Amino acid sequence: MYDLKDNLKKAIEISLASLDIKELDxxxxxxxxxxxxxxxxxxxxxxxxxxRKNPALIAKEIVANLPKIAGIAKVETVxxxxxxxxxxxEFIQNVVEQDASIAKNDKKVIxxxxxxxxNKEAHVGHLRNISLGDAMSRIFRANGHEVEVQNxxxxxxxxxxxSLFAIDYFNEEYDGSKKYDHWLGELYVRLQTAKEKDxxxxxAGVSKIMFKLEHGQLRxxxxxxxxxxxxxxxxxxVEYDLLVWESDIVSSGFxxxxxxxxxxxxxxxxxxxxxxxNALVMDVSKFLPGxxxxxxxxxxxxxxxxxxxxxxxxxxxxxxxFKGIKYSEFETQPSQKTLYTTHSKGKDKITGHxxxxxxxxxxxxxxxxxxxxxxxxxxxxxTEAAKASxxxxxxxxxxxxxxxxxxxxxxxxxxxxxxxxVIAEAVERARKVIAEKNPDLPAIDEIAKQVGIGALKFSMxxxxxxxxxxxxxxxxxxxxxxxxxxxxxxxxxxxxxxRAAKKEDIDYNKADWSKLxxxxxxxxxxxxxxxxxxxxxxxxxxxxILAQYGLELATTxxxxxxxxxxxxxxDTRILLSEAGQKEARLxxxxxxxxxxxxxxYLLGIESPEQM
RNA sequence: GCUCCCGUAGCUCAGUAGGAUAGAGCGACCGCCUCCUAAGCGGUAGGCCACAGGUUCGACUCCUGUCGGGAGCACCA
Numbered sequence: 079m080y081d082l083k084d085n086l087k088k089a090i091e092i093s094l095a096s097l098d099i100k101e102l103d104x105x106x107x108x109x110x111x112x113x114x115x116x117x118x119x120x121x122x123x124x125x126x127x128x129x130r131k132n133p134a135l136i137a138k139e140i141v142a143n144l145p146k147i148a149g150i151a152k153v154e155t156v157x158x159x160x161x162x163x164x165x166x167x168e169f170i171q172n173v174v175e176q177d178a179s180i181a182k183n184d185k186k187v188i189x190x191x192x193x194x195x196x197n198k199e200a201h202v203g204h205l206r207n208i209s210l211g212d213a214m215s216r217i218f219r220a221n222g223h224e225v226e227v228q229n230x231x232x233x234x235x236x237x238x239x240x241s242l243f244a245i246d247y248f249n250e251e252y253d254g255s256k257k258y259d260h261w262l263g264e265l266y267v268r269l270q271t272a273k274e275k276d277x278x279x280x281x282a283g284v285s286k287i288m289f290k291l292e293h294g295q296l297r298x299x300x301x302x303x304x305x306x307x308x309x310x311x312x313x314x315x316v317e318y319d320l321l322v323w324e325s326d327i328v329s330s331g332f333x334x335x336x337x338x339x340x341x342x343x344x345x346x347x348x349x350x351x352x353x354x355x356n357a358l359v360m361d362v363s364k365f366l367p368g369x370x371x372x373x374x375x376x377x378x379x380x381x382x383x384x385x386x387x388x389x390x391x392x393x394x395x396x397x398x399x400f401k402g403i404k405y406s407e408f409e410t411q412p413s414q415k416t417l418y419t420t421h422s423k424g425k426d427k428i429t430g431h432x433x434x435x436x437x438x439x440x441x442x443x444x445x446x447x448x449x450x451x452x453x454x455x456x457x458x459x460x461t462e463a464a465k466a467s468x469x470x471x472x473x474x475x476x477x478x479x480x481x482x483x484x485x486x487x488x489x490x491x492x493x494x495x496x497x498x499x500v501i502a503e504a505v506e507r508a509r510k511v512i513a514e515k516n517p518d519l520p521a522i523d524e525i526a527k528q529v530g531i532g533a534l535k536f537s538m539x540x541x542x543x544x545x546x547x548x549x550x551x552x553x554x555x556x557x558x559x560x561x562x563x564x565x566x567x568x569x570x571x572x573x574x575x576x577r578a579a580k581k582e583d584i585d586y587n588k589a590d591w592s593k594l595x596x597x598x599x600x601x602x603x604x605x606x607x608x609x610x611x612x613x614x615x616x617x618x619x620x621x622x623i624l625a626q627y628g629l630e631l632a633t634t635x636x637x638x639x640x641x642x643x644x645x646x647x648x649d650t651r652i653l654l655s656e657a658g659q660k661e662a663r664l665x666x667x668x669x670x671x672x673x674x675x676x677x678x679y680l681l682g683i684e685s686p687e688q689m
Numbered sequence: 690g691c692u693c694c695c696g697u698a699g700c701u702c703a704g705u706a707g708g709a710u711a712g713a714g715c716g717a718c719c720g721c722c723u724c725c726u727a728a729g730c731g732g733u734a735g736g737c738c739a740c741a742g743g744u745u746c747g748a749c750u751c752c753u754g755u756c757g758g759g760a761g762c763a764c765c766a
Contacts, residue, residue, distance in 0.1 A: 120708050265764040380766040385766050558728050559714040567728050575725050640730035653725050
């Protein structure tokens, strides 16, 4: 891997060593457009104080002692800054020819996302979860990790019970006229209104269903919802490795084991009196100071476990503390990859798979769950059986909610938009634009899907997770500006040039890198930043960094493509370039295209060759 | 009340572990296709980076406080 910044860092280190200085953190940054040079460093500032010397002078001394650096043509000081001038021919060639191989990382990553309550259809808020989770899993894979994607099925919850009960209560039967999750969701909403008139019957009925669910008796009914929900994920191009059922977590004894482990801690006890008398509580004050309520109820005084307790059991299992859950095949996903599930009647081990036992655990859940998620991590911290790394490597990727035209999503108030609905609309809009701009395009349907769905997912990923997204149709489905189609278009444009080049007889050995200049250098510099963008995205659990990178790369390329000289004449016509320059430019475009495609791929977005 | 998050152009957002003149998109206005896809490109207008202090050679970035906005804090999930 060609890493110029790293080379610059090392060179400065050598220079500093010869001056008898040890500075651990050497900043390297890109030079602003209006300043001389390509990369710069401000190390001298940091040394000014300890050396009691003018930073500009220090910079000069460092430059004087610099060794030769490959790919650097010139070094200059600009005041206290040390600026490097890249040898553009060498640099661009290096960027084009760098191999994209990644070092294996032996830390296994478990990413849980989607985890939609199996009682009604998914809405745009879930779309954010799915898009972020899927992007994260792709990014970690790109960083060399083994990644296991889990989708948690809360099959013992009240909401699932209410939906199932509603079927009996209204005496309805599924006739296949709409998607099952939508059909069930309507019954669920109907039941909420019916509760006002007939609370006793409904309460009693729901309790009965809940009891059955807890004992895993209505598995087939829940599976039907889960399968319908998975269809939405599949149409977004998202797949999973394992479904984890809450009822299996409980029946495998993980809840019980978790409580036993926790009881060994002084912070977990059963008060004899007070408001939590006879309940099992966990005092988190030692670990989370400053809270008003220090005690968290794990098991109610009636003996029923709270949701957090199950969640703790789940987390303990993920990090590898518990064993004994069983697995079976669930279904074959569109890519032909098998989706597995936990199942009480399954096998202890699936050949070729070692589920759970993660080194890094990432839970993609909305930010309203921050408190319970903190409790779960705290439980790991206070448990002797857990390693310190289990706590440190447990992360909550908290994302803010999605609102609709400024209003909170609420199924009951009818303020909601389902994922299936937005997908259909997005694809339809994309189809219209294609029909208008490029009517002769073959496979319009396929490309409309790629573009429409790409736009949707990108709109969920491009902003920071901690910011609220207000979903607006025109904005989310926009095909121009800061959008996936903008990047896809840049990609298709590059593809088009390469297609045309294929018809000619081109000898790429004739590429003359010295015939490339400032414009190509600019493009190459951005291409070279991809590995850094991937690393940062993973480090900060922030796919938006990669999304922003994709935009920057597409912008740079579009700008290059449309560039004109002082006379207003295009000066970057690749196919009309002179011999030597043409071949080098084509190779650069090829690299650009694959880099765009990779950025999109890591966000779970397709890169059409034409659009 | 306590805890956490947010506040950058009219609107929606970037700003890469403090660094050089704060950047995009949408909207407005002016330009660019006899030339590899105009879903594109160039330009103009638009900023006390909420406010006040502090740390620093240097703060949109770190700390404290204030003001706005959101969320969380139950023997619910």
